[in-house]
Amino acid sequence: MGLVKQVRFGNSGLRISPIILGCMTFGSKAWNSWLLEDKEEVFALMKFCYDQGIRTFDTADQYSNGLSERLICEFLKRYSIRRETVVIMSKIFFAVDEAIDVPQNINLADAGVQLDVINQRGLSRKHIMDGVARSVERLGTYIDVLQIHRFDAETPMEETMRALNDVVELGQVRYLGASRMLGTQFAEYQFVAQLNGWHQFINWQSQYNLLYREDEREVIPFAKRHNIALTPFYPNAGGLLARPLGQVSARTKSDDPKVKKLTARDKEIINRVEQLSVEKGVSMAQISLAWLLHKGCYPIVGVNSIQRAQESIDALSLQLSEQDLLFLEEMYEPHKLI
Numbered sequence: 001m002g003l004v005k006q007v008r009f010g011n012s013g014l015r016i017s018p019i020i021l022g023c024m025t026f027g028s029k030a031w032n033s034w035l036l037e038d039k040e041e042v043f044a045l046m047k048f049c050y051d052q053g054i055r056t057f058d059t060a061d062q063y064s065n066g067l068s069e070r071l072i073c074e075f076l077k078r079y080s081i082r083r084e085t086v087v088i089m090s091k092i093f094f095a096v097d098e099a100i101d102v103p104q105n106i107n108l109a110d111a112g113v114q115l116d117v118i119n120q121r122g123l124s125r126k127h128i129m130d131g132v133a134r135s136v137e138r139l140g141t142y143i144d145v146l147q148i149h150r151f152d153a154e155t156p157m158e159e160t161m162r163a164l165n166d167v168v169e170l171g172q173v174r175y176l177g178a179s180r181m182l183g184t185q186f187a188e189y190q191f192v193a194q195l196n197g198w199h200q201f202i203n204w205q206s207q208y209n210l211l212y213r214e215d216e217r218e219v220i221p222f223a224k225r226h227n228i229a230l231t232p233f234y235p236n237a238g239g240l241l242a243r244p245l246g247q248v249s250a251r252t253k254s255d256d257p258k259v260k261k262l263t264a265r266d267k268e269i270i271n272r273v274e275q276l277s278v279e280k281g282v283s284m285a286q287i288s289l290a291w292l293l294h295k296g297c298y299p300i301v302g303v304n305s306i307q308r309a310q311e312s313i314d315a316l317s318l319q320l321s322e323q324d325l326l327f328l329e330e331m332y333e334p335h336k337l338i
Contacts, residue, residue, distance in 0.1 A: 004053030004313060007298070010202045010229030012175055014144070016056040016087050018293065019312055020231060021049050022302035023057050026071050027064025035064065036304050039071070046075050048306045050086070052313055058205075058231070058300045060091035060149060061135045066098045073140035083141050089231075090139070091179060092131045093149030095121040123152035128163040136172050147177035147205055151185045157192045165198035177203035177231075182337075183218035190226075201228065208232035208297065210241055210269050210288055211262075213332055224296070235285075235292050235299040242285040244274050268331045276327065282318060283311050290318040291328055 006015040026042045027035045036042055049055075059068045072088060075081070095117035119126050136142060146167065152160065167173045178186055178201045186204060193200040204223050208215050209232065223230055236242040245267055262270075277284045289312060292299045303309045320328075 004316065006053070006055075009145075009175075009298070011227040012202045014087065014175060014202070016298065017054045018298055018316060019054060019289070020056045020058045020089070020298055020300045021046070021054050021309075022233065022300040023059040023068050023072060024063045025302040025304060027067045031064040031067075039074075042071060043075050043078060045303065045306060045309060047079060049309050050079075050081065052309075054309070054313065055085060056087040056089065056298075058089040058233075060094075061096045061131060061138075062091070062094040062149065066096050066134075066138050069135055069138035073138060076140070087144045088139060088141070089145040089147065089177070090135050090143050091147045091149040092128060092135070093121065093123060093152065096131070096134070123148055123155045123160040123163075125159050125163040128160070128167065132167045132172050142171060143173045145175045145177050145203060146173040147179045147203070148189075149179050151181035157189055158196070161189060161193045161196070161198050165193070165196075168199045175199070175202050177201050177205060177229075179205035180207070183215075183222050186219070187222060203229040203231050203298075205231045205233060205300070207234045207338060208292070209235050209237045210273065210291060210328055210332070211237045211266055212335055212338070214335060214337055220295075230295075230297045231300055232292060232297050233300045235301060236288050241270060241273055241288040242283070244284070245270055263333065265331045265333045269328070272328055272331065276324060280318070282314070286311055286315040286318055287320075287328075289315040290320055291325070294320050294325065 004017050007018050008014070009016045025036055027037060029035055029037050036045070046057075057072055059072060061069060063069070069090065076083065076086070097117055097120055100113060100116060120131065121127060132143070132146065146164070148160070148164070164176050168176065176199050178189065186201070190200050192198075204219065206215055206219060208230070212234075220230065222228075240262070273284050273287050277287045280287070285308070289299060289301065293316065301312045303312060
């Protein structure tokens with residue numbers, strides 16, 4: 001199909017690849033057991049994606065306690081890749097401190113660690129200014145799209161949005177985005193920025209797949225009305241939509257138990273993804289990814305092999321009919337918000 005064609009990103013002039021390489025997959029098994037940590041494998045996979053036209057990379061300062069960002073920096077240097085040919089997306093909210101061993105769940109750490117990172121979490125001005133500076137140092141370059149990783153109920157929205165505006169004005173960041181919050185919270189942040197003439201969010205990252213479609217209530221309608229790009233993570237529900245019922249992967253075993261509490265309707269959806277994949281001669285992961293693409297999303301895909309990367313690219317040309325979409329969607333039942 002040739003090189004992957006780049007597309008416009010929401011209401012900005014930025015162009016990105018229609019599927020985004022999720023770099024949470026790359027890091028240290030000490031942070032999460034299913035991660036790919038061999039540098040040669042990581043760089044070979046990233047180079048394959050880059051050569052095919054998948055040149056938008058999504059990471060976060062939190063991933064592997066900063067290592068994911070450092071790997072992107074090293075990748076660009078190793079292959080002498082010009083910075084202007086890639087788009088780097090990162091996030092800020094959670095505690096990161098490379099001087100100490102920060103576990104994935106910082107809330108379980110001892111009191112000494114809690115004290116060390118007291119101002120290294122959340123969306124305060126101090127954390128945003130300090131955290132972005134450290135991300136830029138790890139990446140060795142500016143951030144194209146900085147996303148707030150969560151909603152911060154303890155920090156005034158004006159403080160957060162002013163600080164985000166400032167890191168853009170300082171040249172450390174080009175655009176802003178948000179992840180995983182209620183539609184009303186997102187809209188309030190946007191209103192604060194608009195009221196003050198500050199930079200607004202251009203994308204919204206959240207969990208969205210055939211097994212979890214709660215964003216269709218308010219998030220997606222709001223985003224489409226205002227031309228905000230949708231960049232869902234977990235396109236395959238942590239692997240549940242990528243293999244038949246009963247088959248598990250290291251990722252599925254390690255993911256949040258809530259994801260694995262499948263209802264009878266959830267199981268039927270998985271069975272239908274499998275049935276349609278057999279009929280079309282493609283993988284289950286390609287079906288669930290193609291569904292998101294048909295919804296106008298730019299999914300973040302975590303892959304651990306070149307074969308999986310190629311499957312994701314091939315999903316770009318996979319057509320689903322209206323009948324196919326109905327077949328996949330009609331069994332869905334509402335879930336509690338996660």
